[in-house]
Amino acid sequence: MVFKIKKNNNNEIDHQNQEFSNNEYVIECKNLNLWYEDTQALININIEFRKNKVSSIIGPSGCGKSTLLRCLNRMNDVIEGCKIEGEVLFNGKNLYASNADIRLNRKKIGMIFQKPNPFPMSIYDNITYGPKIHRVLDKDILDKISEKNLKRAVIWDEVKDRLDESAMGLSGGQQQRLCIARALAVEPEILLMDEPTASLDPIATQKIEELILDLKKEWTVIIVTHNMQQAARISDYTCFMYLGELIEFGETTQIFENPQKKLTENYITGRFG
Amino acid sequence: MSNETVFDNKLYLLHDDFSYLKKNREPYIKWALFGFASIATLFVFLIIIFLISEGAPFFAAVPLQEFFFGTNWLPDSDFYGAFPIFIDSILVTFGALIIAIPLGIFTAIFIAELAPPLLRKILKFTIEILAGIPSIVYGFFGVIVLNVWIKDIFQLHDGRSWLSGSLILAIMALPTIVSVCEDAIREVPDYYREASYAMGATKWQTIRRVVIPAGMSGITAAVVLGIGRAMGETMAMTLVLGNKFRLPDPLTNMLSQVAVITSTIALTWGPTAAGSLPQLGLLALAIVLFFMTLLVNTTSNIILNRVQKKFRGDLAVKKHSKLRNLFVSNSILKKLVKYKQLMATIIISLLIFWIFPDLLSKIIGSGICIGASTLFWGRSKISPKYKRFIDYALGLSFIGWVFSTWIGIFLSVSICLLILVVLTFFRELSTVGQQRFWFGVVYTCSIFAVLMVGIIIFYIVSKGLPVFLEPGFLTGTPKNSGREGGIFPAIIGTLQLTAGSILFALPLGVFAGIYLSEYAKENRITKFIRAGIDNLNGTPSIVFGLFGVVFFIVFIGLTRSILVGSLTLGLMILPTIIRTTEESVKAIPHSFRAGSLALGSSKFQGISKIIIPAAIPGIVTGSVLGMGRSAGETAPILFTAVKSTAQYVSLSIFEPTMALTYNLFRLSNEITGGLERAAGTALTLLLLVLILYSFAFIVRLKYEKKKRW
Numbered sequence: 001m002v003f004k005i006k007k008n009n010n011n012e013i014d015h016q017n018q019e020f021s022n023n024e025y026v027i028e029c030k031n032l033n034l035w036y037e038d039t040q041a042l043i044n045i046n047i048e049f050r051k052n053k054v055s056s057i058i059g060p061s062g063c064g065k066s067t068l069l070r071c072l073n074r075m076n077d078v079i080e081g082c083k084i085e086g087e088v089l090f091n092g093k094n095l096y097a098s099n100a101d102i103r104l105n106r107k108k109i110g111m112i113f114q115k116p117n118p119f120p121m122s123i124y125d126n127i128t129y130g131p132k133i134h135r136v137l138d139k140d141i142l143d144k145i146s147e148k149n150l151k152r153a154v155i156w157d158e159v160k161d162r163l164d165e166s167a168m169g170l171s172g173g174q175q176q177r178l179c180i181a182r183a184l185a186v187e188p189e190i191l192l193m194d195e196p197t198a199s200l201d202p203i204a205t206q207k208i209e210e211l212i213l214d215l216k217k218e219w220t221v222i223i224v225t226h227n228m229q230q231a232a233r234i235s236d237y238t239c240f241m242y243l244g245e246l247i248e249f250g251e252t253t254q255i256f257e258n259p260q261k262k263l264t265e266n267y268i269t270g271r272f273g
Numbered sequence: 274m275s276n277e278t279v280f281d282n283k284l285y286l287l288h289d290d291f292s293y294l295k296k297n298r299e300p301y302i303k304w305a306l307f308g309f310a311s312i313a314t315l316f317v318f319l320i321i322i323f324l325i326s327e328g329a330p331f332f333a334a335v336p337l338q339e340f341f342f343g344t345n346w347l348p349d350s351d352f353y354g355a356f357p358i359f360i361d362s363i364l365v366t367f368g369a370l371i372i373a374i375p376l377g378i379f380t381a382i383f384i385a386e387l388a389p390p391l392l393r394k395i396l397k398f399t400i401e402i403l404a405g406i407p408s409i410v411y412g413f414f415g416v417i418v419l420n421v422w423i424k425d426i427f428q429l430h431d432g433r434s435w436l437s438g439s440l441i442l443a444i445m446a447l448p449t450i451v452s453v454c455e456d457a458i459r460e461v462p463d464y465y466r467e468a469s470y471a472m473g474a475t476k477w478q479t480i481r482r483v484v485i486p487a488g489m490s491g492i493t494a495a496v497v498l499g500i501g502r503a504m505g506e507t508m509a510m511t512l513v514l515g516n517k518f519r520l521p522d523p524l525t526n527m528l529s530q531v532a533v534i535t536s537t538i539a540l541t542w543g544p545t546a547a548g549s550l551p552q553l554g555l556l557a558l559a560i561v562l563f564f565m566t567l568l569v570n571t572t573s574n575i576i577l578n579r580v581q582k583k584f585r586g587d588l589a590v591k592k593h594s595k596l597r598n599l600f601v602s603n604s605i606l607k608k609l610v611k612y613k614q615l616m617a618t619i620i621i622s623l624l625i626f627w628i629f630p631d632l633l634s635k636i637i638g639s640g641i642c643i644g645a646s647t648l649f650w651g652r653s654k655i656s657p658k659y660k661r662f663i664d665y666a667l668g669l670s671f672i673g674w675v676f677s678t679w680i681g682i683f684l685s686v687s688i689c690l691l692i693l694v695v696l697t698f699f700r701e702l703s704t705v706g707q708q709r710f711w712f713g714v715v716y717t718c719s720i721f722a723v724l725m726v727g728i729i730i731f732y733i734v735s736k737g738l739p740v741f742l743e744p745g746f747l748t749g750t751p752k753n754s755g756r757e758g759g760i761f762p763a764i765i766g767t768l769q770l771t772a773g774s775i776l777f778a779l780p781l782g783v784f785a786g787i788y789l790s791e792y793a794k795e796n797r798i799t800k801f802i803r804a805g806i807d808n809l810n811g812t813p814s815i816v817f818g819l820f821g822v823v824f825f826i827v828f829i830g831l832t833r834s835i836l837v838g839s840l841t842l843g844l845m846i847l848p849t850i851i852r853t854t855e856e857s858v859k860a861i862p863h864s865f866r867a868g869s870l871a872l873g874s875s876k877f878q879g880i881s882k883i884i885i886p887a888a889i890p891g892i893v894t895g896s897v898l899g900m901g902r903s904a905g906e907t908a909p910i911l912f913t914a915v916k917s918t919a920q921y922v923s924l925s926i927f928e929p930t931m932a933l934t935y936n937l938f939r940l941s942n943e944i945t946g947g948l949e950r951a952a953g954t955a956l957t958l959l960l961l962v963l964i965l966y967s968f969a970f971i972v973r974l975k976y977e978k979k980k981r982w
Contacts, residue, residue: 110871182872
């Protein structure tokens with residue numbers, strides 16, 4: 001009974017929140033600067049990402065787009081010699097505050113990597129790894145979680161009969177969707193994607209793109225891509241970065257059709273990059 | 274997507290109670306792992322501290338000058354001149370390297386550059402077998418085969434000699450040289466080779482002019498490591514050298530009986546009383562040995578580190594050359610560097626004049642040195658005309674040095690003339706012909722290496738099999754001090770010691786390896802720990818044995834027992850396990866760690882649930898290799914665990930025991946008429962070790978196939 005009440009409450013609150021905060025910023029960077037050893041990789045970044053939208057970050061190689069993305073769930077912490085100044089606000093709280101819980105924030109902000117990185121274990125174990133980390137140990141619940149998230153990532157039909165087989169045996173595109181399912185299994189609020197289709201063939205890429213458009217209904221997606229067509233196809237907002245600086249940020253149609261800065265226009269039209 | 278599951282999920286993963294995330298155990302885990310890693314380094318210092326503090330009274334009683342330069346080693350009459358022992362050690366090692374270096378380098382070239390994949394695997398396995406054969410089995414092979422051959426060929430009373438020792442050591446140093454050389458050659462990037470082929474070079478020209486020069490520092494490290502391996506070898510030397518504490522007479526007589534540091538300790542430690550001057554003298558020898566190997570290992574590690582950095586374009590190499598430029602730009606130093614060849618020649622010649630006793634050897638010896646140093650220091654800078662002259666001079670003086678007689682000189686002159694003819698002919702050959710010739714040399718060396726394994730295994734099996742198949746040999750107890758009966762207690766003793774050592778070393782080693790690969794930052798402390806572990810790896814087994822005595826028995830107060838033996842052996846195999854763990858953990862892609870962290874796991878959760886399971890094949894391989902090594906070692910247990918009277922199975926870990934290696938040692942050394950049983954024991958030991966090594970090899974092979982990331 002208690003659970004049921006909780007469920008109703010949760011749903012109501014979630015519903016309200018969604019209505020209420022539909023156009024709110026879920027994650028904001030304020031005066032963000034980052035150095036690797038002596039080289040500055042991010043210069044005074046100020047940006048806000050909207051809830052339930054797909055935002056893409058584009059720019060030439062080495063412009064700091066992946067670095068910026070990795071700042072959003074503190075994956076830069078593992079890199080030695082990396083120094084960060086400024087604030088990243090997630091639901092209004094600074095991720096880099098001394099009392100911030102890195103692991104809880106990472107649970108709430110999922111990440112998909114450039115190269116599919118399923119763990120060298122079975123498909124089922126891959127999906128349930130996250131929930132187990134977060135103290136879900138009931139076998140029935142884990143079964144339900146794995147089914148639900150494999151369906152969310154539209155890979156359930158392909159793997160439902162071989163959940164116990166190694167995930168390393170899947171194709172690249174399947175591996176990437178499995179990684180998305182794995183990230184979803186810990187119920188994040190935001191999905192960060194670091195060039196998720198860079199190592200995939202066109203058909204697998206198309207499937208992932210369809211999936212991203214589908215995910216938008218429930219999650220906020222921030223995607224780094226060096227494929228401008230991809231950014232134009234799937235994102236609501238686009239941000240262009242160059243040499244560690246944020247050059248322009250706005251609605252995708254505006255960025256691609258009517259860029260305000262010369263640099264953006266040059267890049268969009270393929271004059272460099 | 275039913276609502277029911279959503280509900281369940283929300284309950285389980287969207288609730289607000291994440292208090293468990295607040296408990297951050299990471300710092301404790303990190304410090305605990307750091308502790309494990311430090312223990313390994315700590316032991317290096319304990320070895321130094323205990324050997325020196327226990328051996329120090331010796332230097333108070335015997336002047337350093339007498340110890341290092343006195344020529345009589347007669348502890349019973351209070352003479353402690355270890356000079357002959359040092360010189361003998363150098364000579365035996367030198368003799369071994371002359372054989373092992375060319376053989377090893379050519380075999381490595383074959384394995385890395387020429388062999389088809391299947392043959393490569395077979396050859397590598399063969400070389401690994403060679404590395405796995407226990408030292409005492411080599412010694413036994415020397416006793417029953419090599420010594421007999423030398424006795425017959427040179428018509429001696431006793432085949433035990435410097436020559437015999439050098440030959441055995443050459444075979445034993447071969448696997449080290451081959452494997453390190455092969456790594457060095459394979460480390461040379463393929464685009465070097467492609468660039469050479471693209472200019473129309475033959476395969477041999479590419480190997481000779483591009484691959485070998487590029488891999489030169491790795492090859493040098495291989496040679497240095499080979500020296501370390503040869504210097505630290507103990508048990509085989511106790512059986513084949515004859516153990517006479519004197520200089521060869523004349524100094525070039527390879528048939529004379531000599532003694533090296535390690536064999537002196539192993540053979541004469543037993544009867545000495547604890548703390549007596551003779552025992553302290555042996556400790557002093559061990560200290561010298563320890564520092565010699567320390568020097569050799571440090572050198573090779575420095576070289577190997579530079580090799581790795583070289584191909585990765587690391588900054589450190591640039592730093593090094595800057596440092597060098599700084600020194601070399603100084604004009605006086607510049608001149609000195611220019612004449613380094615000349616200076617080295619003068620210094621080495623002076624040394625030789627002092628060491629060699631008679632005039633003839635003096636002349637010949639200085640000839641070698643001038644030749645060798647010219648070759649070594651400045652070959653590329655002299656004109657081709659002199660190069661050829663140096664080649665001949667070197668060949669002439671070497672052969673003259675070996676024979677040291679007028680006939681020898683005559684022989685060497687004719688051989689040199691022959692070489693001259695062949696070389697002249699060779700220079701006329703086309704590049705393809707040259708390639709054919711050198712490939713012939715390479716093939717011959719590789720075949721020779723395989724042949725050695727074949728000969729050793731053939732003799733051990735053919736001598737041992739009849740005894741091995743006797744009913745009751747494996748299951749019976751020994752009779753008549755082991756001349757008859759079975760070896761059951763020795764088998765059990767070896768298994769106990771092996772199990773004990775792995776129990777001690779595995780947890781310590783795995784945790785230390787994980788610390789080094791996952792937590793250690795590349796700072797001074799880490800470098801220090803790594804250096805400690807590397808040196809522990811190169812420390813001779815007899816030094817471990819003495820450390821076991823002075824630390825566990827004298828200092829802690831335990832008695833000679835399975836426990837002490839296991840600890841000593843465990844310490845010896847610790848570096849192997851640390852290194853293999855570290856390497857297999859490092860081989861796991863970084864993306865797995867990132868994937869785990871991105872789900873909100875702690876660092877250690879990722880390590881324990883993903884990294885370690887994926888690294889298990891590597892860790893298993895390392896531990897099995899360690900077990901093989903600890904089953905085959907004699908020197909560390911000689912004074913810590915075994916007793917010749919322990920001819921029963923001991924069930925308590927606080928009692929001494931019998932072991933296969935020790936049984937083989939005493940049967941072929943102390944017990945007359947024990948050779949027959951010794952052969953059976955050698956075969957049993959060989960089988961045990963080979964089974965372990967094959968198991969490790971198969972695990973690795975399977976793992977390599979399965980690995981998909």
